[in-house]
Amino acid sequence: MGFKSGFVGLLGQANAGKSSFINALLGQKFLIVSERRQSTRHRIRCVLTLPGAQIVFVDTPGLHKPVDKLSRYLIKQAYAALSGLDVLVYMTEPWGRLHEEDQKAFEHLKSFPQPMLLLVNKIDRTDARTLEETVRAYQQAGLFREIIPVSCKQEANLGLAANKIAELLPEGPKFFPDETRTDRSQEFIVAEFIREKIFQLTHKEIPYSTVVAVTHLAEREDGLMEIFANIYVARESQKAILIGSGGRMVKEIGSLARQEIEAFLGRKIYLDLQVKVHRDWNESEAEIARMLDRA
Ligand SMILES: Nc1nc2c(ncn2[C@@H]2O[C@H](COP(=O)(O)OP(=O)(O)OP(=O)(O)O)[C@@H](O)[C@H]2O)c(=O)[nH]1
Numbered sequence: 001m002g003f004k005s006g007f008v009g010l011l012g013q014a015n016a017g018k019s020s021f022i023n024a025l026l027g028q029k030f031l032i033v034s035e036r037r038q039s040t041r042h043r044i045r046c047v048l049t050l051p052g053a054q055i056v057f058v059d060t061p062g063l064h065k066p067v068d069k070l071s072r073y074l075i076k077q078a079y080a081a082l083s084g085l086d087v088l089v090y091m092t093e094p095w096g097r098l099h100e101e102d103q104k105a106f107e108h109l110k111s112f113p114q115p116m117l118l119l120v121n122k123i124d125r126t127d128a129r130t131l132e133e134t135v136r137a138y139q140q141a142g143l144f145r146e147i148i149p150v151s152c153k154q155e156a157n158l159g160l161a162a163n164k165i166a167e168l169l170p171e172g173p174k175f176f177p178d179e180t181r182t183d184r185s186q187e188f189i190v191a192e193f194i195r196e197k198i199f200q201l202t203h204k205e206i207p208y209s210t211v212v213a214v215t216h217l218a219e220r221e222d223g224l225m226e227i228f229a230n231i232y233v234a235r236e237s238q239k240a241i242l243i244g245s246g247g248r249m250v251k252e253i254g255s256l257a258r259q260e261i262e263a264f265l266g267r268k269i270y271l272d273l274q275v276k277v278h279r280d281w282n283e284s285e286a287e288i289a290r291m292l293d294r295a
């Protein structure tokens with residue numbers, strides 16, 4: 001058997017654990033993870049090179065009932081990621097039944113021509129009976145070559161899942177050199193880590209009104225890595241919340257982000273965050289696309 005390679009999309013409801021799965025398989029955190037829905041906003045490629053195969057994972061924004069222009073845009077992005085894939089991995093949770101949001105998604109997937117595999121994640125949080133009922137209900141959808149229960153948290157069955165995915169890939173060349181792990185720049189990943197902390201520390205509409213863009217990332221003469229980033233919000237009132245009284249909130253975001261970025265880059269950094277208003281950026285599709293592209 002020759003070398004196998006291909007593009008493998010991860011699709012599923014918001015919060016299923018898609019980004020967690022890719023991070024766990026890569027053994028390093030490239031993608032942000034959050035308890036809140038739709039933390040992922042871009043199609044991000046991450047590369048896992050195994051002895052006999054190269055899997056190019058495509059992370060996508062989570063599916064859910066659209067509540068505003070941004071979520072509608074993100075769901076479109078997720079479905080647009082389906083074209084050009086060799087394998088689709090759909091991720092769900094042990095609901096004990098076929099979840100209606102998944103059922104809706106399966107209507108779109110009926111005509112998907114490539115092999116599909118289902119991962120039932122978060123099995124650390126369920127019992128054997130609920131898991132069995134989930135597997136049975138999803139089997140009846142008749143879409144999947146394999147259904148694999150996994151836990152990203154406990155790293156259960158992740159190697160098995162990777163091997164099954166690799167088996168489904170066509171024979172092909174290495175698309176990326178062994179050392180390539182993602183198609184995104186350092187600036188992009190750093191901006192994402194900052195956004196992750198905003199998702200962690202702020203509430204209500206604030207995380208969904210925020211875009212982060214790194215404007216400068218370079219080594220200083222004294223050897224410290226210097227990073228400047230802008231945090232854009234849609235309104236003045238949101239700017240006040242993000243800055244916090246006496247600048248407390250943005251300081252805390254900066255401090256948590258700095259730890260995460262230092263772990264990622266393996267070096268000390270100087271981080272400067274500026275909060276700016278880009279009025280109503282999340283109110284039109286064209287502006288959303290422009291803002292997310294600059295991130
Ligand atoms: N208990 C448990 N929690 C998990 C597991 N995998 C992921 N999580 C948690 O589930 C939440 C969502 O994880 P993400 O990886 O951000 O999910 P996602 O599918 O990428 O979400 P979106 O990008 O919003 O679509 C986070 O709080 C994770 O820590 C798991 O195996 N077990």
Ligand SMILES: [Mg+2]
Nearest residue numbers: 018019039040
């Ligand atoms: Mg995600």
